Structure formats: structure tokens, C-alpha cells
Amino acid sequence: MDSGYVGRQILAPLSDAMVASPAHIAARGSPSTLQDLVSHDCVISARPSGHATWRFAGPNGEKEVQVTGRFSGNTARALRKATVAGLGIALLAPAMAKLDVQAGVLVPVLPQYRRTGHGMSVLYPSRRHLPLAVSAFIGLVIQKMNAADAPEVHRSVRRR
Known part of the structure; x- marks a missing residue:
């Protein structure tokens, strides 16, 4: 160059927050491990396969899990709206999730794991x-x- x-x-690079609506957690329960995400509906970025691989840094190093969902979108705003509507667990940028978490509209899920943006x-x-x-x-x-x-x-x- x-x-x-x-x-x-x-x-600066940010760590995405894993969040869900209280209604989703009440209906499906809160996952206690990353592997539990396999059996949850997740809100994912649009992919032809309908699957996404989420990679995390956590207490025991880096881990990854393949998730699926009943909703996928191609904008952060669409993913946020679907998550607030109770369609599943999502990874959202902190600036996008912060106010919803403070208002109780979204709740953190597995906060010990973060995905760096x-x-x-x-x-x-x-x-x-x-x-x-x-x-x-x-x-x-x-x-x-x-x-x-x-x-x-x-x-x-x-x-x-």
C-alpha cells in the first residue's frame, strides 16, 4: 500500500450480544450451553442453506456451533425486530441491543460467550x-x- x-x-471491533425476548425464553427455556442452541430457533443472517455457524470466545477458549432458525434476514434491523417479536435467539451489535435489554424487551443469553465484530x-x-x-x-x-x-x-x- x-x-x-x-x-x-x-x-472499534465490538462483541455481539446473544439475546432473546422474554417470551421466547418463557416458551423454549434458556439454553445453558452453546450446544443447546442447536435445538433452539435462532434468528440468523440470510443464508441459502438456512444454517449459520456462530463462533464464540468464552471461558474455555473459542467454540463454534451450527444454528438454524425459522427466520433469517439481511439487515440488522430485521434481525432485531424478529428477535423482539419472539422468533428466536440472535446475535446483535451492542449498540442495537443495549436499549432493548435495559427496557426488558430483550434478555441476555449465555453472556459468558461473545462474538467479536x-x-x-x-x-x-x-x-x-x-x-x-x-x-x-x-x-x-x-x-x-x-x-x-x-x-x-x-x-x-x-x-x-
């Missing part, structure tokens, strides 16, 4: 001629993520 490029991490970075050729639209986008993302109580934004770093 050209050393003149500037990379800026605008959102990806974060968000931007890469641009130079600070000198940064287009106003790019600068505005970066500012908007930082503002929205800070409003959702996301982790602090990291400073700019030079990439080599």
Missing part, C-alpha cells in the same frame, strides 16, 4: 485534499456511534 494513504478506525475503518489517499463528503461521512458515523454509547473512536493512524 502507498505510504501516503491514511487509515482511520472510526469504530469487525469494526469500521476508512482509508483515503491524503488528508490534504479530503473531499468534504468523506469528511462529513466520517463525522456523521462518529457522532451516531458515540450517541449509541459505542466505544471511543480511535485516532488516525498512518498505514505503510
Whole structure:
């Protein structure tokens, strides 16, 4: 990569929260192990197979489990709405699940296990001629993520 490029991490990697509605837990019970997720309905990102492999970091290292569900969606908002409606257990970004957990609309499931997300970075050729639209986008993302109580934004770093 050209050393003149500037990379800026605008959102640190987050750990997705496993959550479900109280109605789902009342109807199906709360899983006590990751393997119990196999017999639960899960709310998953859309996949042609209808299955998803969830990988977690937990007290005994990394684990994975293949889950299925009666609902799959292609947006985080759709997954959240399905989870709130009681369709199953989902992995949601902390900023998306936090208010629902505080309100009692969702409850944590197996909180000792977390799936690390990806974060968000931007890469641009130079600070000198940064287009106003790019600068505005970066500012908007930082503002929205800070409003959702996301982790602090990291400073700019030079990439080599």
C-alpha cells in the first residue's frame, strides 16, 4: 500500500450480544450451553442453506456451533425486530441491543460467550485534499456511534 494513504478506525471491533425476548425464553427455556442452541430457533443472517455457524470466545477458549432458525434476514434491523417479536435467539451489535435489554424487551443469553465484530475503518489517499463528503461521512458515523454509547473512536493512524 502507498505510504501516503491514511487509515482511520472510526469504530472499534465490538462483541455481539446473544439475546432473546422474554417470551421466547418463557416458551423454549434458556439454553445453558452453546450446544443447546442447536435445538433452539435462532434468528440468523440470510443464508441459502438456512444454517449459520456462530463462533464464540468464552471461558474455555473459542467454540463454534451450527444454528438454524425459522427466520433469517439481511439487515440488522430485521434481525432485531424478529428477535423482539419472539422468533428466536440472535446475535446483535451492542449498540442495537443495549436499549432493548435495559427496557426488558430483550434478555441476555449465555453472556459468558461473545462474538467479536469487525469494526469500521476508512482509508483515503491524503488528508490534504479530503473531499468534504468523506469528511462529513466520517463525522456523521462518529457522532451516531458515540450517541449509541459505542466505544471511543480511535485516532488516525498512518498505514505503510
